[in-house]
Amino acid sequence: MSITDTHTARRPSGRSGTGGADLAVYAEGLVKSFGAQRAVDGIDLEIRTGGVFGVLGPNGAGKTTTLRMLATLLRIDSGHAEIFGVDVARQPHVIRQLVGVTGQYASVDENLTARENLWLFARLHGIRSARAKKLAVDLLERFGLGDAADKTIAKFSGGMRRRLDLAASLITTPPLIFLDEPTTGLDPHTRGQMWDTIRGLVADGCTVLLTTQYLDEADQLADRIAVIDHGRKVAEGTPEELKAAVGDTSLQLVLVEPEQTGAAGDVIRRVLGLDPILSPERSRLQAPLKQADLAAEVLVALRDAGIRVASVSVDQPSLDEAFLTLTGHPAEPQEHESAEDVATKEGRR
Ligand SMILES: Nc1ncnc2c1ncn2[C@@H]1O[C@H](COP(=O)(O)OP(=O)(O)O)[C@@H](O)[C@H]1O
Numbered sequence: 001m002s003i004t005d006t007h008t009a010r011r012p013s014g015r016s017g018t019g020g021a022d023l024a025v026y027a028e029g030l031v032k033s034f035g036a037q038r039a040v041d042g043i044d045l046e047i048r049t050g051g052v053f054g055v056l057g058p059n060g061a062g063k064t065t066t067l068r069m070l071a072t073l074l075r076i077d078s079g080h081a082e083i084f085g086v087d088v089a090r091q092p093h094v095i096r097q098l099v100g101v102t103g104q105y106a107s108v109d110e111n112l113t114a115r116e117n118l119w120l121f122a123r124l125h126g127i128r129s130a131r132a133k134k135l136a137v138d139l140l141e142r143f144g145l146g147d148a149a150d151k152t153i154a155k156f157s158g159g160m161r162r163r164l165d166l167a168a169s170l171i172t173t174p175p176l177i178f179l180d181e182p183t184t185g186l187d188p189h190t191r192g193q194m195w196d197t198i199r200g201l202v203a204d205g206c207t208v209l210l211t212t213q214y215l216d217e218a219d220q221l222a223d224r225i226a227v228i229d230h231g232r233k234v235a236e237g238t239p240e241e242l243k244a245a246v247g248d249t250s251l252q253l254v255l256v257e258p259e260q261t262g263a264a265g266d267v268i269r270r271v272l273g274l275d276p277i278l279s280p281e282r283s284r285l286q287a288p289l290k291q292a293d294l295a296a297e298v299l300v301a302l303r304d305a306g307i308r309v310a311s312v313s314v315d316q317p318s319l320d321e322a323f324l325t326l327t328g329h330p331a332e333p334q335e336h337e338s339a340e341d342v343a344t345k346e347g348r349r
């Protein structure tokens with residue numbers, strides 16, 4: 001799965017380079033440290049033009065930091081990156097024309113209407129007033145905000161704000177758009193709307209780089225997914241390839257007798273040919289299933305072995321399971337970790 005091997009031979013340079021220009025993003029060995037912590041620890045990316053490329057990882061994996069480096073918002077400590085063949089470090093002003101970055105709604109004036117906001121953004125980008133007006137109308141229509149055009153932002157819901165934010169990032173019609181966790185915290189309905197919006201962008205010819213914590217979101221939208229963890233890429237492939245590695249479904253069992261966990265693990269290993277995941281309390285087991293009907297075989301084998309099951313369910317694999325399968329360790333939440341936790345992690349690496 002190493003992409004560096006095939007690319008050490010060529011180093012694209014400039015728009016008319018030797019192949020870099022047909023890639024929306026080319027990155028090699030990206031590193032960013034914050035103090036002693038390597039938030040991004042040698043990431044390679046190769047993103048073709050068109051479609052959605054997903055960067056999947058838990059909180060603290062280094063997704064935003066990677067995006068910010070590619071968008072020239074953070075200095076690259078080491079490594080090399082190009083957007084459409086343009087060197088990110090050398091030509092940041094060109095990169096800013098090529099990349100639309102969301103997250104600007106924080107700076108939006110709450111007392112202005114959606115229409116006024118977009119007009120203002122367009123004017124700030126040096127677009128003439130008449131054209132800015134038309135652009136605002138078109139974008140609001142495109143993002144399903146036509147009816148809310150004359151509402152003030154203060155009255156906007158979370159989902160409407162995200163869409164307005166995305167609309168604002170498209171004023172300059174960038175060929176590449178970075179969407180950093182566009183649906184985190186949104187309700188399922190609004191999330192679905194955002195997915196449709198993203199599909200619309202792709203249909204219009206944009207290339208989208210999307211980060212997400214949700215396996216199902218990456219699965220629904222992305223043509224290709226890079227899984228990152230602790231600042232490193234741990235897997236990359238199409239959703240189908242990654243799911244094949246994880247299994248389409250996941251069997252969850254709780255045993256009546258925790259002492260039988262070892263024996264149950266042996267049965268699962270024999271039937272499924274893989275190691276189950278044991279919960280810390282040791283009475284719960286999880287195992288990815290290639291086909292849902294394998295669950296029945298596991299249950300029959302457990303009964304034959306005299307192992308009593310308190311509860312059973314068959315679910316979609318969680319991101320945690322995907323991580324376990326792909327990395328061999330759980331995806332630890334890092335949001336509120338202490339410096340001590342970081343130090344422990346550094347030592348473990
Ligand atoms: N400006 C910063 N200063 C210090 N540490 C940071 C900064 N930005 C991010 N980090 C740390 O870098 C790691 C990666 O963060 P981030 O890229 O935001 O992850 P993600 O977007 O995947 O949740 C985290 O441990 C985070 O705490």
Ligand SMILES: [Mg+2]
Pocket residue numbers: 063064065180181
């Ligand atoms: Mg982030």
